[in-house]
Amino acid sequence: MLPVAYYIGLSAILFTIGALGVLIRRNSIVIFMSVELMLNAANLAFVAFARNFGEMQGQLFVFFVMTVAAAEVAVGLALIVTIFRNKQSIDVDQMNSMKG
Amino acid sequence: MSIDLILFLILALVAIVTAVSMLFSRNAVYAALFLILNFSSVAVFYLLLNAPFIALTQITVYAGAIMVLFLFVIMLLGAEQTGPVSSSWWLQPSALISGAVLMGEALYIIFTQVTLLPSAVTPSESFGTPASVGEILFNQYLLPFEVTSILLLVAMMGAIVLSHSEKQSGSGS
Numbered sequence: 001m002l003p004v005a006y007y008i009g010l011s012a013i014l015f016t017i018g019a020l021g022v023l024i025r026r027n028s029i030v031i032f033m034s035v036e037l038m039l040n041a042a043n044l045a046f047v048a049f050a051r052n053f054g055e056m057q058g059q060l061f062v063f064f065v066m067t068v069a070a071a072e073v074a075v076g077l078a079l080i081v082t083i084f085r086n087k088q089s090i091d092v093d094q095m096n097s098m099k100g
Numbered sequence: 101m102s103i104d105l106i107l108f109l110i111l112a113l114v115a116i117v118t119a120v121s122m123l124f125s126r127n128a129v130y131a132a133l134f135l136i137l138n139f140s141s142v143a144v145f146y147l148l149l150n151a152p153f154i155a156l157t158q159i160t161v162y163a164g165a166i167m168v169l170f171l172f173v174i175m176l177l178g179a180e181q182t183g184p185v186s187s188s189w190w191l192q193p194s195a196l197i198s199g200a201v202l203m204g205e206a207l208y209i210i211f212t213q214v215t216l217l218p219s220a221v222t223p224s225e226s227f228g229t230p231a232s233v234g235e236i237l238f239n240q241y242l243l244p245f246e247v248t249s250i251l252l253l254v255a256m257m258g259a260i261v262l263s264h265s266e267k268q269s270g271s272g273s
Contacts, residue, residue: 001105007145010112012206014138016199017119029128029174033135036166037119040142043158049269051149056236058226059154063237066161067248071255073166076195077173078262084177085265098216 007048014041028080028090032073039069107148115141127181128174132167139163150228 008088015035019032043062050058109121115138142198146155226232237245 001149001220002108003214004217004220005110005210006112007149008210008214009207010145012210013116013203014119014142016203016206017116017123019202020195021123023199024123026190027128027179028221029170029177029179030131033122033131033170036162037122037135037138040139040162044142044145047146047149047151047154049246051151051223051227052217052220053145054223054227056227056232059151059233060236060241062151062154063157063233064244064248067156067252070161070166071251073169074255074259075262077169078259081173081177081263084179090177090179 001051004048004052008045011045011048012040014038014044026091026093028083028092028095031092032080034078036069036073039065104148111141111144111148115145128179131170132170132174135162135170136167139167150223152228153230153233154228 018034018036018038018041021037022031025031025034043065046058046062046065050056050062080090083095087094118134118138118141120233122131125131125134139158142164143158146152146158166234
């Protein structure tokens with residue numbers, strides 16, 4: 001196996017790209033996809049450490065993270081659909097109704 | 101260079117290029133397709149790391165179910181074309197700078213400190229097989245597994261309630 005640092009480094013790069021996506025993009029669906037990318041980067045770190053230590057617990061945790069991600073996507077996309085119905089836009093800059 | 105390293109570098113290139121393309125593609129449909137490619141390449145990393153069950157779950161759940169849901173919503177809303185990147189001129193440069201700092205620090209710490217970790221153990225014969233995953237899941241992690249079912253039920257009900265439009269003058273649309 002390659003040194004675990006390679007996989008953790010790749011995971012850090014993917015996580016940073018996801019964080020940049022959340023900060024830069026204004027389309028809420030793309031922001032949501034960037035959050036998925038960050039979750040995925042964390043999963044990669046989990047599996048790499050599970051292999052490094054020879055413990056199965058890391059893989060089990062990835063399993064639960066995937067379940068939570070699926071639930072989060074279902075609720076989040078329903079929210080986006082509702083917001084689009086009310087405002088005819090999913091641009092996050094438009095969602096400022098509560099601004100003082 | 102060993103075959104493992106070559107494989108890793110090519111796959112890492114694919115993963116990073118697809119992630120960056122997702123970040124900068126104008127069309128949300130292309131962004132979703134790039135993300136599917138990214139998830140598939142991460143699934144191959146899982147295979148390299150002796151996690152075949154997790155790799156196939158990644159493909160069916162992430163690249164399959166979740167991304168189909170994304171594509172469905174994008175096409176339902178007709179929101180493929182994204183507008184201007186941001187309304188504040190300072191947002192993009194400051195995000196890029198702080199992101200670069202974060203990545204640089206993370207890589208520096210990882211490549212200077214992680215060498216202190218114990219080196220990889222040789223996994224047992226059954227490491228990562230569906231049988232061993234199921235054994236741990238249904239013995240040690242039975243309660244979290246059952247709680248997950250409640251979580252999925254709540255998410256399903258939440259999605260139905262949220263997307264159910266209010267009845268407008270007697271005719272729900």
